[in-house]
Amino acid sequence: MKDESNSGSITRRGVLMAAAAVSAGTALQSCARPGDSAAEAPKAKSHDLDFDVVVIGGGFAGVTAARELGVDGYRVLLLEARPRLGGRTFTGKFQGKKVExxxxxxxxIQPHVFAEMQRYGKGFEEVPLVDLDATNVMLSTGEIRRISPEEFIREYDFAMEAFNARSLELFPRPYSPFFNPEVLALENVSAAEHIETLGLNEIQKATLNAEMTLYAGAPTTEYSYTSFVKLFALAAWDYYMFTDSEKHYKIADGGTLGLCKAILDHSGAEVRLGKVVSAITQEQDSVRIETTDGQVVTAKTTVITVPTKVYDSISFSPGLSNEKQAFIKNAEMCDAACMFVRFKQNIGNTFSFCDDPNPFSAIQTEYFDDQIGTIVKVTLARQSLIDINDQDAVKKEMKRLFPNVDIVAISSYNWATDPFSRQGWPSYRVGWFSKYKDMAKPEGRLYFAGGATADGWHEYIDGAVESGIRVGREVREALGRELGSRE
Ligand SMILES: Cc1cc2nc3c(=O)[nH]c(=O)nc-3n(C[C@H](O)[C@H](O)[C@H](O)COP(=O)(O)OP(=O)(O)OC[C@H]3O[C@@H](n4cnc5c(N)ncnc54)[C@H](O)[C@@H]3O)c2cc1C
Structure with a gap:
């Protein structure tokens, strides 16, 4: 991370908790809090162990799981590798403006994250997506078509409707994605193959393929067609609703970090930041968790929420099932990064799609006025197509679309190379959509969450929250059975 983001900052609460954790070592700690009625009626505890539950990962899946179990009175420890919360969400500052x-x-329309926003009093903040002043399409060849917003929307709308024409038929119940068995029969169809059947014109094809590359974080030949159609079905099988859900509203009142912290604060869990889990050993009645700084904690159960591609960096004993190992190795491929660029000039409200293999997949105005000029957000589906640390290369690429601007500042975050994500958003490789259930399945005392394991909005924050709620239920049931019988 460069420029002005707060990547290195540790919250005051985090510092206090990390300090407390160091001085207390592995001491027992109750998470019951005065005034919390659920916590005032604690369940039977596994007092010979440090915690009832250790949650690994402080993204939305992890904090939700911690909250679900913490408010039930269980003793929860959350271990987070980075010095900050939020995982693959990251509220920062760029040129004085809040950015994600x-x-x-x-x-x-995303029920789990919306419920959390309601619970903690967070509103919506609008991104300037409507009333566009200018729209551009860069074809796969690099040629640019500067078309009116009306034409852009018409052509893109047509292509999206065509791509998702069977969404209601295939996904009448999107949260049971294989309710229609035909979805399984289409498991090996890639987005690229499906696009080829649609008979689209140049602009339709370029905008649709750029969008699918964005969702894949990879060439569309690698992306599962049906997994995207499921996402579309979740938005009431409706083009307008889907588009509105993906690029129009952010979380107000502290951004994603504000919501993440609100959920975790409610949990009463102990939190240790900067703790990289390196080994997880299941013993007969407990789980032993080791971090790279040599600390060991024990618990009845462990919830793992790290991104799929990070599992390889943790040693499991006994090893994970063959099905999980196969999912970890093959199922995801998102090579994404994100960048903010400030132009001196106010170029207004713009949106551009650049078809693969151009590196800047989508460029969207975030802020514009005569004082700031313009701040655009660039989403790179395939960061390996350009060196985002090479400012000259970034400027040159940006000037292809906006030749007349002066670039004042650039700030980027590379999710694909960050050791604690090793990927962008969760996207399924063609042939792997139906296997996400393998990743979600408990193994002994280990429970698994994370966006990739969600039935619903798996590429979204909503899916992470959904998975945290599901895993909370699984652990609650298991602990209730086990600890209840020891009373
Ligand atoms: C650039 C980008 C844009 C996106 N845009 C959107 C969007 O607009 N809307 C939307 O809803 N979603 C979006 N997503 C997706 C969404 O952010 C993620 O799907 C979601 O946040 C994943 O949450 P998670 O809890 O499953 O995983 P994560 O947030 O990745 O949480 C996992 C946590 O585990 C920690 N960890 C990793 N290894 C270890 C270890 N060894 N020990 C301890 N801790 C460890 C990580 O540091 C991390 O905090 C976007 C993602 C990216 C990257």
Missing amino acids: YGGACVHW
């Missing part, structure tokens, strides 16, 4: 370097947009 990771997951950003949310919507009331």
Whole structure:
């Protein structure tokens, strides 16, 4: 991370908690809090162990799981590798403006994240997506078509409707994605193959392929067609609703970080930041968790929420099932990064799609006025197509679309190379959509969450929250059975 983001900052609460954790070592700590009625009626505890539950990862899946179990009175420890919370969401500052370097947009059609926003009193903040002044399409060849917003929307709308024409038929119940068995039969169809059947014109094809590359974080030949259609179905099988849900509203009142902290604060969990889990060993009645700084904690159960591609960096004993190992190795491929660029000039409200293999997949105005000029957000589906640390290369690429601007500042975050994500958003490789259930399945005392394991909005914050709620239920049931029988 460069420029002005707060990547290195540790919250005051985090510092206090990390300090407390160091001085207390592995001491027992109750998470019951005065005034919390759920916590005032604690369940039977596993007092020979440090915690009832250790949650690994402080993204939305992890904080939700911690909250679900913490408010039930269980003793929860959350271990987070980075010195900050939020995981693949990251509220920062660029040129004095609040920006989101990771997951950003949310919507009331996404039920889990919306419920959390309601619970903690967070509103919506609008991104200037409507009333566009200018729209551009860069074809895969690099040629640019500067078309009116009306034409852009018409052509893109047509292509999206065509791509998702079977969404209601295939996904009448999107949260049971294989309710229609034909979805399984289409498991090996890639987005690229499906696009080829649609008979689209140049602009339709370029905008649709750029969008699918964005969702894939990879060439569309690698992306699962049906997994995207499921996302579309979740937005009431409707083009307008889907588009509104993906790029129009952010979380107000502290951004994603504000919501993440609100959920975690409610949990009463102990939090240790900067703790990289390196080994997880299941013993007969407990789990032993080791961090790279040599600390060990024990718990009845462990919830793992790290991104799929990070699992390889943790040693599991006994090893994970063959099905999980196969999912970890093959199922995801998102090579994404995010960048903010400030132009001196106010170029207004713009949106551009650049078809693969151009590196800047989508460029969207975030702020514009005569004082700031313009701040655009660039989403790179395939960061390996350009060196985002090479400012000259970035400027040159940007000037292809906006030749007359002066670039004042650039700030980027590379999710694909960050050791604690190793990927962008969760996207399924063709042939792997139906296997996400393998990743979600408990193994002994280990429970698994994270966006990739969600039934619903798996590429979104909403899916992460959904998975945290599901895993909370699984652990609650298991602990209730086990600890209840020891009374
Ligand atoms: C650029 C970008 C744009 C996106 N845009 C949107 C959007 O607009 N809307 C939307 O809803 N979603 C969006 N997403 C997706 C969304 O942000 C993620 O799907 C979601 O945040 C994932 O949450 P998670 O809890 O499953 O995983 P994560 O947030 O990745 O949480 C996992 C946590 O585990 C920690 N960890 C990793 N290894 C270890 C270890 N060894 N020990 C301890 N901790 C460890 C990580 O540091 C991390 O905090 C975007 C994502 C990216 C990257």
